[in-house]
Amino acid sequence: MLGTVMHAPGDVRYETVDDPKILKPTDAIIRLSATCICGSDLWPYRGAQPLDEPMAMGHEYCGVVEEVGSEVRNVRPGQFVVGSFVLSDNTCPHCRFGYPSSCEQREFMTGAQAPYARVPLADGTLVATENMPTNDQIPHMLAVSDVLGTGYYAAEAAGVKEGSTAVVVGDGAVGLMGVLSAKLMGAERIIAMSRHESRQKLALEFGATDIVETRGEEGVAAIKEMTNGVGADAVLECVGMQESMDQALGCARPGGAVGFVGVPHGVTIAGDGLFFHQKRLFGGPAPVRRYLPKLMDMVLKSEMQPGKVFDLELPIDQVAEGYKAMDERRAIKTLLRV
Amino acid sequence: MLGTVMHAPGDVRYETVDDPKILKPTDAIIRLSATCICGSDLWPYRGAQPLDEPMAMGHEYCGVVEEVGSEVRNVRPGQFVVGSFVLSDNTCPHCRFGYPSSCEQREFMTGAQAPYARVPLADGTLVATENMPTNDQIPHMLAVSDVLGTGYYAAEAAGVKEGSTAVVVGDGAVGLMGVLSAKLMGAERIIAMSRHESRQKLALEFGATDIVETRGEEGVAAIKEMTNGVGADAVLECVGMQESMDQALGCARPGGAVGFVGVPHGVTIAGDGLFFHQKRLFGGPAPVRRYLPKLMDMVLKSEMQPGKVFDLELPIDQVAEGYKAMDERRAIKTLLRV
Structure with missing residues (x-):
């Protein structure tokens, strides 16, 4: 089949790749309903993250199960599923504690900017719907897989609750989903x-x-x-740079929290500043698997439209233009039709 | 009067100082029932913290109100009081949010290793008892002022709750109070x-x-x-060095938390480690004022004996020996009789 491969910074190609196959009895193969480009894909695209060899791109996905390995019990061919960008078994102590994104068997999804993809740890990772979603629901379902889940985690990690004052640092797709999530949390x-x-x-x-x-x-x-000198109860850091982290910490009130979900690039935090300003800090890869049932249900009930974050839609063979548009900030987030 | 002054690293003297006076209408003067030496007093004593000029030492205190300024309403001469090592107005937004240790008017107590001391912001800072405590209760009451309150905050910031597995890094007085606090929290x-x-x-x-x-x-x-490869739910970092912080972060499980109360000296935290290991971090000067009513009440009801942490008792004129004993680790914490 054809799939998306990054060969070097700025060099993304839609080219022939191996067809995904069941490699372990816990794998599933899905046919993607749609896929997309993540802000984090821009790190290697911009040369800000090393790329040692050509990399199969794509970790946000939803679609229909094509085939499952012999040990898969929870999903079956023909079902529509959404999975997290972090693959997890959903049974280990970290998963049970609410952090599937730190699963003992954690792997990061890859190769999903393609018509078909292999999903390891299928039983733990995938959540199926009862019915097939409508075409209109697909972008919203796709958003749940990472970008919404990540914004949601930023809000949770920042402790947003009913009545909070929240600040969102970063107006990329994750930041915008952070806004939506803060709203959902009251x-x-x-x-x-x-x-x-x-x-x-x-x-x-x-x-x-x-x-x-x-x-x-x-x-x-x-x-x-704007906060009478107090600062915000909750700050969502959705970038991952030193400047954005400093800004986020500066905006939080003493006793308030920064939830950080932008993968930190060269970020360090001084212990004494954190101490004397008394700010809470929590982040990491979002435990999306924990949120999937709830957030998928909200999409199916039309209680939110997170897919509005996709402001550019391209056929997948134009994936290179999708990266370019996001890199040049002409697009917030690109949805790829497969 | 005589009071404790640090002139240089290793040079602590009990010498003539000015009598404390009401300088602002919100001040109180107290006669100390007992005072003590804090682990944090050892930082300048060991030259690990700059000392630009002779410094009046002591910030843990309890005693009887001698005199109050014209605007003091909540305490009156003759009452037994305990105050926090952080002075606070108890009315500003940070105080009301639960963080009097980040009060808009925050000052740090000083000069309490002496028979009398001035307590600024007396109305916000001091809590009076109904009756005079017994002599036996004094060490426990004194412990509440800082060392217990700080250990208690470490446990709270680390999120200790019923059934938690907690690890305490640091076996100084604060660490030991962290153990007691984790126990109190279940x-x-x-x-x-x-x-x-x-x-x-x-x-x-x-x-x-x-x-x-x-x-x-x-x-x-x-x-x-000891935790089946999982790590601890809650880790109390009660030292303040890079090594102890790294150790604390290493002991926490993903999604778990480190509560840090040791004043950080040269500690930095790498954003990417915190991110990928998914650890929660919160610390600062303990909001002791918030805990005072509860912890004082527990002492008065003999529900705990935090004063057991004092394993050396000296008359205050031997304060220099008290520092030396703690520096040489012959004593955990020195109580000074005034």
Whole structure:
């Protein structure tokens, strides 16, 4: 079949790859209903993350089960499924503690920017729906697989609750899903830090109550001013750079929390600052598997439309243009039709 | 009067100082019932923290109100009081949010290794008892002022709850109070990491269920082995060094938490490690004021004896020996009779 391979920074090709096969009895093969490009795919694309050999791209997925290994019990061919970008057995102590993204057997999904993909640990990773979703529901279901789940975790890790004041640092797709998630969790005030008009618009649509265009120290000062000098109860760090982490920590009130989901690139945190400013910090790869049943159900009941985050839709053979558009910030997030 | 002044590393003197006076209408003057030396006093004593000028020492205190400023309403002369080592107004947004240790008017107590001391922000900081405690209760009441409150916060910040497995890194006085606090919060298993027999004994008395003598990577491996490879739900970091922080983070399970109360000295935390190992981190100066009513009440009802942490008692004019004994680890914590 054809699939998406990154050969070097800036060099993404839709080319012939091996057909995915059942390699272990716990695998499943799915036919993708749609797939997409993740903000984290841009790290190697921009050369900010080493790429030792050509890499099969894609870790967000939903689709129909084609084939299952001999030990798979929970899903069967013909079912529509969504899985997490982190593969997990859903039975180990970390999974049972609520952190499937730290599963003892943790693997990260790969090769999903393609018409078919192999999903290891299928029983633990995949959640099936009762009925086949409509075409309109597919983008929303796809969003649940990573981008929404990650934004949701940012809000959870930041401790957003009924009545909270939340700040979202980062107006990429995850940040926008963070806005939506903070709204779902009952935040009263949601301040999106964004300088891009199209993203501001979407943030407001997802539930943001305020927009702050400044960043860095100036941005922190703006948040302080808007909160009577107090700072925010909960801050969602959805970027992964030193500047964004410092900004996030600066925006949180003492006793407040920063939930960070942007994969940190060169970020360090000084212990004494964290101590004397008394900020809570929690992040990591989102435990999406834990959220899947709830978030999929909300999509099926039309209680939210997270798929609105896809502002560019391309046939998968134009995947290279999808990367380019996101790299150049012409697109927030690209959905690929398969 | 005479009071304790540190002139240089290793040079602590009990010498003539100015009598404390009401400087602001919100001040109180107290006559100390007892005072003590804090582990954090050893940082400058050991030259690990700069000392630009002679410093009036002492921030843990309880005693009887002598005099109050014209605006003090909540305490009156003759009352027995305990205060936090952090002075706070108890009315600002941070105080109301539960973090008086980040009060907008935050000051740190000083000059309490003396017979009398000035307590700024008396209304916010001090809590009075209904009756005069007995002499036997004084060491326990004194412990509440900082060392117990700090251990209690470590346990709270680490999220200890009914049934938790908790690990305590650091067998100083705060660590031992962390053990006691984890016990109070219902931890089922409390593993004290300690290499000193006298401290191990006290840890067991305060509720530790296990002792681990190794530290660093070896210590982490021991904790992993004792928890079936999982790690601890809650880890109390009660030291403040890079090694102890790394050890604490290593002992926590994914989704678990490190509560850190040792003032960090040169500690940095790598964002990517925190991310991929998915550990929660929270610390700072303990919000002791919030705990005072509850912990004082427990002492008065003889529900705990935190004052057992004082294993050396000296008349205050021998304060220099008290520092020396703690520096040389001959004493865990020195109580000074005034």
